Amino acid sequence: MPQEPPPGALSSAFPPPPTYYTHFTEENLTALKSHRLEDGTLPPDDTLPDPLCYLVPPPPPAGSYRAFGEEWMVPERYPSLEEAGIRQLYPPTSMAAVAAANGGGGGGGADKGKELTVDRTVELRRLSKSLLLNYLELVGVMGMAPEQFHEKTADLETILFNMHHLINEYRPHQARETLCLRMEEQLERTRRETEENRKAVAKVEDILAGLELVAKRADAICGGDGLGAGREKKVDDGVAKARVRDVEAWKALVGMGG
């Protein structure tokens, strides 16, 4: 089994690389390949010889893990106030919280983590009102018996924690809302681009059709290709026709607004 990391290696904000990274050498990796089972999976790490067992990735953590000096939950969720040892002043906001409050813990399945429709606005307003009220009481206490401030500051603290917690719980909701907005913006952009492309196509088609018309008209003006005329005449005809065609084409282009 991999040796224990030195203390502080996992809890510091920028931990050093794991101690076993030096074992990932070319030889060790080739040696590990020969240990692979028939189905291509790796055998459990305790059956491998000493340096090779460090190369097998450990099973994914269950419960919680530490990264960048913080504790993370698996599956990821926001720890409830109760878990942090603070009294929750508002009704539970998610099924998971309800389950935890009922002492059930397990069960719930798909519903777990789903938000209940607790009116956060109302709760937040209530909390902000009692914040002000508690402060008023604190000021009163300070006037009468300044040494008894602990109780009131503790209340204020609880209320502040509750407000912050309620807001933080709301963050996934806001994230989804923001995602919706961004997607709507992108949809709008894509549609606009499509439309502009179509417009450009229509314009090109217009111009081409116009030019075709011009060519026909130039042909009509010059009258055929100078059949039966002499060589000299034919060249003159060609030049004249080109000139007429140019003039008509420019007229057509200008008429279309470039």
Added chain:
Amino acid sequence: MADRLSQLQDAIDQMATQFFSALRYIAVIDDKTTFDGTSPPPAAKVELARDLIFKSKQIEFLITSLPGIGVSEDEQQERLKSLETELKEAEEERCRAVQEREAAAEKLDAVIRRLRRF
């Protein structure tokens, strides 16, 4: 500008700081005259109280303007899903339009080249 939630949290933190500053002002700087309710309170105290009320009102305003309030998670998920399909369709449509445009550009190019040769 930070999002609404961060704004709200900042406002709450500022309020807490104001709580502290106000008490500290009264304890350290104030002349400690008692307020008997007959004479008007000192201007500085009125200002402190008004600032607190302002902050409280600001917090309340931010609470009522939280984004997507009153929209349930299921509704959001559904909206996201329909937006996703719409986006896919729009993207396909866009690709078609780009192809059309390229074809048109090629046609135009060919015509211009022919004109030059004439």
